[in-house]
Amino acid sequence: MIQNNPIGRFIAHIILIIGIMIVAFPIYYTFVASTQSLQEIMRPPLSLLPGNHFWENYSAALFGGVGRIGGVGVDRLLFNTIVMALAIAVGKIAISILSAYAIVFFRFPGRMIFFWLIFITLMLPVEVRILPTYKVMVDLGLIDTYTGLTLPLMASATATLLFRQFFMTIPGELVEAARVDGAGPWRFFKDILLPLSKTNIAALFVILFIYGWTQYLWPLLMTNRNDMTTIVIGLRKMISFADADTEWHLVMVTCILAIVPPILVVMLMQRWFVRGLVETEK
Amino acid sequence: MANVELTNVRKVYGNSVEAVKGVNIAIEDGALCVLVGPSGCGKSTLLRMIAGLESITDGTVKIENAVVNNLGPAERDIAMVFQNYALYPHMKVYDNMAYGLRNRGMPKDQIDKRVREAAQTLELTHLLERRPKELSGGQRQRVAMGRAIVRNPKVFLFDEPLSNLDAKLRGQMRVEIKNLQRQLGVTSVYVTHDQLEAMTLADTLVVMNSGSVEQIGAPLDIYEKPASTFVASFIGAPPMNLVHVTADNTGLILKDGTHIGAEGLTVPTTGAVIGFRPEDLEVAAGHEKHIGGLQLDLKVLGVEPVGAESYVYGVVGGERVVVRVAGRSPSQTGDHLRVIIPKEKLHLFGADGKRIPPA
Numbered sequence: 001m002i003q004n005n006p007i008g009r010f011i012a013h014i015i016l017i018i019g020i021m022i023v024a025f026p027i028y029y030t031f032v033a034s035t036q037s038l039q040e041i042m043r044p045p046l047s048l049l050p051g052n053h054f055w056e057n058y059s060a061a062l063f064g065g066v067g068r069i070g071g072v073g074v075d076r077l078l079f080n081t082i083v084m085a086l087a088i089a090v091g092k093i094a095i096s097i098l099s100a101y102a103i104v105f106f107r108f109p110g111r112m113i114f115f116w117l118i119f120i121t122l123m124l125p126v127e128v129r130i131l132p133t134y135k136v137m138v139d140l141g142l143i144d145t146y147t148g149l150t151l152p153l154m155a156s157a158t159a160t161l162l163f164r165q166f167f168m169t170i171p172g173e174l175v176e177a178a179r180v181d182g183a184g185p186w187r188f189f190k191d192i193l194l195p196l197s198k199t200n201i202a203a204l205f206v207i208l209f210i211y212g213w214t215q216y217l218w219p220l221l222m223t224n225r226n227d228m229t230t231i232v233i234g235l236r237k238m239i240s241f242a243d244a245d246t247e248w249h250l251v252m253v254t255c256i257l258a259i260v261p262p263i264l265v266v267m268l269m270q271r272w273f274v275r276g277l278v279e280t281e282k
Numbered sequence: 283m284a285n286v287e288l289t290n291v292r293k294v295y296g297n298s299v300e301a302v303k304g305v306n307i308a309i310e311d312g313a314l315c316v317l318v319g320p321s322g323c324g325k326s327t328l329l330r331m332i333a334g335l336e337s338i339t340d341g342t343v344k345i346e347n348a349v350v351n352n353l354g355p356a357e358r359d360i361a362m363v364f365q366n367y368a369l370y371p372h373m374k375v376y377d378n379m380a381y382g383l384r385n386r387g388m389p390k391d392q393i394d395k396r397v398r399e400a401a402q403t404l405e406l407t408h409l410l411e412r413r414p415k416e417l418s419g420g421q422r423q424r425v426a427m428g429r430a431i432v433r434n435p436k437v438f439l440f441d442e443p444l445s446n447l448d449a450k451l452r453g454q455m456r457v458e459i460k461n462l463q464r465q466l467g468v469t470s471v472y473v474t475h476d477q478l479e480a481m482t483l484a485d486t487l488v489v490m491n492s493g494s495v496e497q498i499g500a501p502l503d504i505y506e507k508p509a510s511t512f513v514a515s516f517i518g519a520p521p522m523n524l525v526h527v528t529a530d531n532t533g534l535i536l537k538d539g540t541h542i543g544a545e546g547l548t549v550p551t552t553g554a555v556i557g558f559r560p561e562d563l564e565v566a567a568g569h570e571k572h573i574g575g576l577q578l579d580l581k582v583l584g585v586e587p588v589g590a591e592s593y594v595y596g597v598v599g600g601e602r603v604v605v606r607v608a609g610r611s612p613s614q615t616g617d618h619l620r621v622i623i624p625k626e627k628l629h630l631f632g633a634d635g636k637r638i639p640p641a
Contacts, residue, residue: 171366171368173364173365173366173367173368174368174370176333176335176355176362176364176368177362177364177368177369177370177429178370179334179335179354179355179356180333180335180355180356180360180361180362180382181356181381181382181385181429182356182382182385182386183356183381183385187385191370191381192370192372195372196371196372
């Protein structure tokens with residue numbers, strides 16, 4: 001469906017540009033606001049060009065040590081969020097790839113029962129099981145810990161099913177060749193399955209990192225101390241009810257800072273996506 | 283290097299389907315044994331049981347006189363070449379060949395030596411740094427062979443290794459496999475459904491049908507003395523002609539009721555099947571009486587010239603037969619030919635399909 005018709009290309013480009021503008025404009029607007037002083041923001045209309053308070057605002061947010069969020073700096077919040085997003089992404093991938101491996105390549109009693117047990121958890125998102133999960137976490141004393149923040153979000157039926165589907169496309173002969181070559185279950189996993197799943201893992205990592213990064217409800221419940229909370233919750237706490245008390249310019253800076261890491265992850269992993277699409281092995 | 287012995291080997295699947303029904307085969311040290319049969323005859327299952335990839339329901343498999351029934355594939359000291367090659371797609375050719383050796387904890391310098399030797403034998407040296415997807419079908423096939431020979435196993439197992447190659451390459455690889463096997467002298471079991479491959483490769487040919495062995499023997503012995511109508515129709519291209527007959531005191535009666543002279547053949551009263559190879563027919567010039575031969579009237583349905591020879595397709599007594607004629611055939615569709623089969627070229631099978639040895 002690639003056309004070389006110049007008019008068609010022109011229209012396609014226009015549509016794409018409009019689409020990008022719709023998506024990108026709010027982000028740009030946030031960036032503009034983050035370079036203005038509070039007075040400029042509070043006096044509409046807001047300029048569409050960046051102001052000249054860039055360094056001032058950003059250094060205030062990053063190094064000012066302003067006790068805006070109960071004495072905790074943005075760096076601490078960013079660190080917490082990175083830990084949480086990484087732990088969720090890595091944990092989910094590790095657990096789901098292992099469970100998919102067990103379900104696809106081993107014949108054990110109750111295999112299908114386990115598969116369906118994993119499958120039906122798809123119908124139970126975090127919000128549905130949030131009260132019992134919270135109770136368990138409280139009983140285990142995991143409030144205000146990284147474990148409490150990440151552990152309940154790690155089990156993932158979606159990722160397990162994804163790996164299962166991928167593993168089922170691996171030809172049986174490959175498994176048998178490995179058996180003849182003397183590769184036990186662990187060796188087969190490490191030497192053959194894992195390298196073949198590289199691109200799937202990369203894709204999942206990006207999706208799950210962003211999933212972890214944007215968690216709101218669960219960190220809100222699990223954290224009471226300000227130094228254990230995430231940047232998304234921090235942002236919410238920065239906005240007070242009275243409009244005049246809110247330091248909007250710093251809120252905007254924090255917004256931009258909260259957006260940067262996921263963007264970096266996507267951009268760095270994009271190479272892997274492309275490689276995964278271009279070289280279809282097997 | 284070792285002999286392989288199968289005794290009463292059976293395979294019954296969970297749903298009580300009997301895939302292999304008590305097979306006995308003895309393969310001598312260094313021999314190439316070909317299992318041939320139509321798809322679903324259990325030949326691949328049998329091979330996989332020798333490999334240890336499939337459990338053995340009953341009977342014993344011995345390699346070098348030791349029962350291996352309960353050993354895993356890696357412990358049996360076998361190497362297998364798969365139909366789709368089953369190369370590890372993410373590994374270079376070198377690593378594909380070295381993987382099995384590494385898993386056995388062989389020292390690096392020794393692995394390197396073996397892989398390079400095998401690569402040289404198979405002319406793969408310049409491809410060692412490539413990945414499987416950068417290779418052609420024939421090259422992949424060679425890598426799969428290389429992966430088997432570096433291991434220096436007791437037994438090679440081939441599971442239809444040439445079926446994914448085009449006809450020309452298949453012929454070429456067939457010769458190479460045969461030479462390599464002779465050169466290395468490793469006992470081999472080779473599964474194929476292609477009778478030509480089976481005939482040319484085998485020291486011992488095993489013809490299988492629906493889970494049982496129909497006949498075991500040297501390829502030409504099987505060709506000359508097929509034990510049953512199944513073997514007769516499976517080995518040889520075009521296959522042996524089979525004509526059903528019954529007998530009365532005047533002679534033989536064909537399926538459509540035509541009477542022909544018995545020419546000294548003793549046919550059981552239950553009926554029989556007469557078999558003759560397409561190349562064993564002679565087209566009679568006139569109406570002269572051929573001594574000691576069966577004379578049949580053939581109605582030509584079509585002629586297929588293939589160059590050096592022609593196949594004349596026709597009907598005898600309501601049953602289809604093929605005649606192979608050297609060079610070109612002057613016959614045309616609708617012609618009636620008088621064909622003669624010399625008595626010594628006739629094969630006689632009972633109504634049960636089993637061969638009746640000439641009296």
